[in-house]
Amino acid sequence: MIGQKSPRKGFTASLHRLLMRRLLGMTLVICALFAGATYVQLYTEYDDDIVESTLSGAEDFRTLILPQLDAPGGLKPDAVQAALDSLTGGVRRPSLGFTVYARILGTDSRLLAQRSATSYALAPEVAQYLEERPFVFPAGQAVQSRELVSIGGRPHVHMAVSLADSRGRVAAYAESVYAVSQKVQDDIRAGMFGTVGLVVLVVLATTLLLYPVIIRLLKRSTDLSVHLQEANLETLRVLGSAIAKRDSDTDRHNYRVTIYSVRLAEALSLSGAFIRPLIKGAMLHDVGKIGIRDAVLLKPGALTDAEYREMQTHVQHGRDIVAQASWLSDALEVISGHHERYDGSGYDHARAGADIPLGARLFSVADVFDALTSERPYKEAYDFDEAMRLLELGRGVQFDPGVLDAFRRIARGLYDEVAHSTEAELKHCLQHIFQAYFTADIEMMMQGMEELLSGHRASSPKGSGSG
Known part of the structure; x- marks a missing residue:
């Protein structure tokens, strides 16, 4: 486990x-x-x-x-x-x-x-x-x-x-x-202290009388909020599962890349405010593939140039889908940027270096590492050392060197812990991550909601936000 x-x-x-x-x-x-x-x-x-x-x-x-x-x-x-x-x-x-x-x-x-x-x-x-x-x-x-x-x-x-x-x-x-x-x-000082002391006594007395009632009502309200948050997270997991099935894949890829991404973000000492949208983006990074034709998405051989360009449009499809849900809108950075490359040769905006959002740069390392160490219909899984060698070839070309260095420090332990886990074990780990960053602490959960609402209010006059 x-x-x-x-x-x-x-x-x-x-x-x-x-x-x-x-x-x-x-x-x-x-x-x-x-x-x-x-x-x-x-x-x-x-x-x-x-x-x-x-x-x-x-x-x-x-x-x-x-x-x-x-x-x-x-x-x-x-x-x-x-x-x-x-x-x-x-x-x-x-x-x-x-x-x-x-x-x-x-x-x-x-x-x-x-x-x-x-x-x-x-x-x-x-x-x-x-x-x-x-x-x-x-x-x-x-x-x-x-x-x-x-x-x-x-x-x-x-x-x-x-x-x-x-x-x-x-x-x-x-x-x-x-x-x-x-x-x-x-x-004057004695009068101030006397007043403050009286106020403290009144507040304490009022609190002792009303605290049980307040905590009961607050618990009932927050239980409903937690239930709603958990429903959102379950919908996130189910949607990620639907994407995997559409791509002839399993849930395990989405679970693993999310776990890798979160642990890498923790290794970089990034805050919960950063990690929450990263989790959503990791789970839904390929949501736009829903809009790709089966003939292209499921084609067993190499894609033609026209088919490859069509496949690239899954990034825009993903933006269009996620932008419709305010709770998912903060996942756009990962969805939009996970195919960008550090040298600017990626798609679909050809961004380079720090112009690529950090969440996307971080996820890119996790996504490629999992692709290399996982068995696919068209290839065997690479072992850990070969996967790390191939990642190193992308230093400064596909990957942010600083992010890659941070990943190297934790990669061996992560690989041993995650790469060969069963789907049930991965789901259990993911559930703990959901709880830790979304529902475990009521104050953190409310902070996340406030961040989401403030971001939604700031972006609402701009339209769909899918640029």
Whole structure:
């Protein structure tokens, strides 16, 4: 019996993993939303208090220099600086924080006075911030602006207000930076953590109550999806069998080339998203032969040039057939390209090198290897060493050298394992491959469906996709 490296995982366990991931993701999103909302709410409350405190300080300063604001000669920098230095009245609400920098500018944005808390640890960073991002005052227009900024990793409020004379005309501007106290930061952080903790408790409690119901409904739904997927796979196998019978062959060729192709793709560390369409293409690579006349398809002798050209049309027939089924449409690369040759001398588009899809280049090696090592009505089977010698002759001509190198590394073991297996053993191996890449893991199965649907949506405006 053929050994398996990828036995089917417990489907129920996969379903539980999927649900737990989705619930965890939903919980994280909800926590992030509530934490953000809590932050905004708490910050808004404190921000209003900070603004009120700062505006009160600005109004005190305005009252102090009002005679200068009303003076016809304009503000004198020395007098404004003296007034600013004289403000020692302290902070109205020290629990909120304190002003670490303030400056007064004329209506022409000329600096008149400034004052900073030199003992403040981040005073140099505050000065640098204001130098790099000063507020631009519109000359003569009333201003009241604020923004929360991070300076040195600590929150600050950058404020700007206009100072009017007794007749309400803007005569100067005040700009300040207010350091938010550690208490405010701690209160906001505690509020956020409290909200997140409450949300987690609510989600956990809700999950415990609803989890059995959700898993039951989800299992019922996914069972139907798996049944549909398995029906698709069985149809794929039956269609492949019909093609083999049409070509006077057996199912074993399709089974073997599919197994060879999958193992080669695994040796190249290709993803499940690549291997799934490869499996379909391998099973249906010669589906277009259904459209070839018996006189040509079953002719025992050599084909004439006209008959050979007719035989080549099975590639286009295959594209036309598969393009009609969205679930099979991703098999087109293998069906279209498995008779292309690496040097560009193949058919039916004479593609060369990397222009040939990787799946087709990979399948070509598997297909020829099986043809060489299998007995046919017109030839005996070659032994392993002779088959590998003949493959090597096609390096860079028919086959991609990199793909051929990867196949050489696994060929001996694959040959011993697969080449002489019975049809029942091959079918059993193929069933494991189907399960591993299509139905074993619910999340992978859904990912495959999404890939198929997205690819179908992207290609649908282009018509049949049989180019």
